[in-house]
Amino acid sequence: MIKAVIGLGNPGKQYEKTRHNIGFMVADAVASLLKCNRKYKEKCFSHIYECPDHDLIIAKPQTYMNNSGIAVKNIMEDYNLSPEEILVIYDDLDLPLGTIRLRKKGSSGGHRGMKSIIENIKTENFPRLKIGIGRPERKEQVVDYVLSPFSKEQQILVEKVIQSAAQCILNVLKYGIDKSMNFCNQKIV
Template sequence: MVYLIVGLGNIGAEYAHTRHNIGFDVVDRIAEDAGATWEDRRYGFITTVRVKNQTLLLLKPSTYMNLSGNAVRYWMRERNIPLEQVLVVVDDLALPFGRLRLKASGSEAGHNGLRHITQTLGTQQYARLRFGIGNEFPRGGQVDFVLGTFEGDDLAQKPEALARAAEAVKSYALQGIDRTMNLFNK
């Protein structure tokens, strides 16, 4: 079975490893652990990773966050992947740093990448793994915070948090969403 695992982020060196790009960082970690290399293809960078008896098609859209749905729709059609086998990895301001929240569906919670995916697919019924980036910013400082890089304790804990998120993605493909939610939504 093939799963489309979409890490959300923005392309360009100025966005690399920012909080908003944690989705890219998670799929990069999965690819790195598997020794996979990325290919620059239509609507994004892709690579394929085997996890036991499952195949993960990893995608980093090159459409910028606000148009992520175009890449998701294209690769779902290109590889004939049903909605039930799509997982979007996304940053979440409402969760403390490193906290994971896997859901089978839900609202966009103000996230422009999820909003565009929902509009493009015409449904909220796709799985998403929310990765907490914290919300320690002054009033009016949300954009700078989200587009800033990790610092201090968050930076020190980032490798472990990315490893845990990568394990959650693999568990999703191997054990299903319900079991994975029970294991990782703590």
């Protein structure tokens, strides 16, 4: 049973609408749909929204993406959670924009935030929801690409993706990971 939904991103106004912050965007959408406490707590190096009606917390680590594992480890220790009780949401360069993938476990796939989590909690065995953001044309553009906002043309699709990902998470909370795979693994158009 999932007890913590953790969206990855970078803190600060300058990163708010960037591709790398899609995890934060989805976390905010889930908090809104579940009507979690509007005020977050600063705890475990994160913004924590408590959802007492759902026995759930929603967290947005404030350690910057590459150090996400520090916050996730603290959340797990403070709330006494096992790896199977967290669901991490993050951006994925290898999936096209409009694609979401729910997985029970897996490697970092080169994602530095996921690498940090795996190193800090010492396992790859935790659920995750990957949100496709596509790749830039050239490999050397990756850093600028993930730290830039979506284009105006992409905004309508991005909003659909955020809402679909949030609905996926609600499905996981209600039915579990296995029963939610077909519902969640989709391409949004």
